[in-house]
Amino acid sequence: MKDEYSARLISNRKLNEESSILTFFCPDIAVAAKPGQFVNISCSNLLKRPFGICSADPESGLFSIGVREVGEGTREIREFLPDRRVDVLGPLGNTFPIDDADRLIFVGGGTGVYPLFFALSQAVKRSIPAISVCGFRCVGDTCMIDEFRNCSDRFLVSTDNGDMGIHGNVLDALSGISDSELNQSTIITVGPEIMMKNVAEWAFDRGLPCFVSLERRMACGIGMCLVCTCKIKKVGSDDQFENKRCCADGPVFDAREVLW
Ligand SMILES: Cc1cc2nc3c(=O)[nH]c(=O)nc-3n(C[C@H](O)[C@H](O)[C@H](O)COP(=O)(O)OP(=O)(O)OC[C@H]3O[C@@H](n4cnc5c(N)ncnc54)[C@H](O)[C@@H]3O)c2cc1C
Numbered sequence: 355m356k357d358e359y360s361a362r363l364i365s366n367r368k369l370n371e372e373s374s375i376l377t378f379f380c381p382d383i384a385v386a387a388k389p390g391q392f393v394n395i396s397c398s399n400l401l402k403r404p405f406g407i408c409s410a411d412p413e414s415g416l417f418s419i420g421v422r423e424v425g426e427g428t429r430e431i432r433e434f435l436p437d438r439r440v441d442v443l444g445p446l447g448n449t450f451p452i453d454d455a456d457r458l459i460f461v462g463g464g465t466g467v468y469p470l471f472f473a474l475s476q477a478v479k480r481s482i483p484a485i486s487v488c489g490f491r492c493v494g495d496t497c498m499i500d501e502f503r504n505c506s507d508r509f510l511v512s513t514d515n516g517d518m519g520i521h522g523n524v525l526d527a528l529s530g531i532s533d534s535e536l537n538q539s540t541i542i543t544v545g546p547e548i549m550m551k552n553v554a555e556w557a558f559d560r561g562l563p564c565f566v567s568l569e570r571r572m573a574c575g576i577g578m579c580l581v582c583t584c585k586i587k588k589v590g591s592d593d594q595f596e597n598k599r600c601c602a603d604g605p606v607f608d609a610r611e612v613l614w
């Protein structure tokens with residue numbers, strides 16, 4: 355059983371009309387958290403809501419999440435005021451395999467940029483060269499731009515309507531990366547499922563390893579309720595699959611295993 359903590363909200367900073375970054379003081383989570391993992395945050399609804407960990411600093415005891423408002427739970431969480439105590443379960447789930455990579459390319463869309471930023475920060479600490487590609491609907495939807503730009507060896511941004519960066523989606527942005535930059539790179543992508551599927555195909559075509567972080571509706575977050583199953587190919591088979599728990603067996607999976 356995972357521990358639940360009473361975390362103190364330190365700050366709640368609005369990023370744009372829909373999204374905010376919430377920073378909590380909780381040394382246990384800040385020390386244990388690894389890139390790719392998530393936390394389950396309490397709200398007045400019975401079920402906690404899952405959020406990828408965006409940063410964690412063992413020295414200060416702080417960790418942060420980015421929250422986009424899509425419904426009742428996220429609306430309430432975005433309104434939390436500093437000093438509030440919040441029940442948090444975590445860190446949960448598995449991690450991005452960044453330590454073994456020679457070079458990394460992070461590809462994020464929408465709220466996927468939050469967990470990717472934690473991975474990018476760790477890559478910087480380990481001196482692993484990293485290119486970041488972030489895609490958004492429009493300039494009003496963008497977030498973490500300065501953070502990604504400052505930490506990445508190269509940073510590309512795309513918007514669907516072209517009002518910031520490359521006009522198009524992340525695949526249009528990826529086409530601007532040279533073969534020598536791709537060489538030996540591992541791709542890590544988080545965002546809408548269709549985006550991750552297309553990025554995974556792009557990576558396969560170039561013979562590059564690719565890892566994705568799947569999102570499912572979740573309840574317990576710890577592998578007990580089976581609400582969050584996803585179809586993962588059986589080893590050595592292209593058409594046989596098994597149901598895995600996104601929360602406990604994932605959320606990070608090798609893209610070759612995912613039955614989209
Ligand atoms: C592992 C994981 C990591 C996540 N990380 C982040 C993050 O870093 N930042 C962030 O803003 N959000 C993240 N999410 C999504 C977030 O948990 C949901 O948006 C939130 O639970 C919705 O709660 P709600 O009460 O506001 O919406 P609800 O009223 O429950 O739903 C509103 C709408 O959102 C959709 N929705 C709800 N939950 C999910 C989900 N899990 N996946 C896709 N669509 C959903 C519903 O289908 C519905 O259309 C993550 C989800 C998972 C599973």
Ligand code: FES
Pocket residue numbers: 571572573574575576577578579580581582583599600601602
């Ligand atoms: S949310 Fe309960 S098993 Fe995954």
